[in-house]
Amino acid sequence: MRRKPPIVLGTKRKKRSPHPSHDSEKLVHQLRRSHEDLESRVQQRTAELLQNNQALEAEIVQRRQTEESRLCALRSVVETQEAERSRLARELHDEFSQKLAALGIGLKGLGDELPAQSPLQLRLAELLNIVDGLMRDMHTLVWKLRPPALDDLGLVDALRRYTGDWMKLSGIPVDFHSRGLGGRVLPPQLEITLYRIAQEALTNVFKHARATRVSILLEDNRNRAALIIEDDGRGFRVEQLSKDGADAQGHFGLIAMRERAALAGGALEIESTPGSGTTVFVRIPLSAQPRKGETGK
């Protein structure tokens, strides 16, 4: 029996091209072409990217301009609103309250002239009661519209007085502390901003929080005015409110607070957890404030 020759793997010879130099030229040519192709695609893509980038930059500039004009419009709305509030407060105080006082005095005089047993005395007493109520309502309105204390006392004392009055009206105790702002005179626009934010925050505490305590801290912290209002009430879901669109639901208080802080070059943050109270933080760099003589526009 004849033995089969052993199978040797890998020994099969490749067919050699009859023209080796021709092949490698072809390969080089192909390589060059694909290189050129790639190069032109890269150039095209780079040009596209550059164009996109320029379009984006133009959009950013446009958005910034839109935001600036929005803030500018908002600032003039807020300033007009403040001026109008002042005018209303003055008018109410000077005109209306004088006339109410005169009405009260007139009614009292009438009562003195009528016999004590006259059935009209009862009617007069009722009218006098209404006049008294109107006087009180008007004082509260003037107090809300334009706190005279802010002009006379400056922010720290005006806020201290406001929180004292608020405490009596709401029955909720407030701890008010101020640090580092004692003798400092802040620009009037900034004082109004912080005062109004505190007012709105306290109004929210009264309306929504069911708190048993409020603490307010006003300080100059490394050249930044900080206002912190904290309550121990029932809290709320801040993200939920932003998601649902607070403005769509007619809640403008928090939005107005944020915008006021932004207009003064600062920021407002709210931390709240259902069941664990709410804290409003406002921080405004004092360096961002217009100096005396500048309007801030």
Ligand SMILES: Nc1ncnc2c1ncn2[C@@H]1O[C@H](COP(=O)(O)OP(=O)(O)O)[C@@H](O)[C@H]1O
């Ligand atoms: N201190 C707070 N405690 C509990 N809930 C609050 C507080 N502040 C705000 N909220 C919630 O946030 C909502 C939006 O407040 P705001 O924008 O001031 O609108 P408004 O007071 O008119 O409802 C309120 O309706 C309330 O649910």
Ligand SMILES: [Mg+2]
């Ligand atoms: Mg509110």
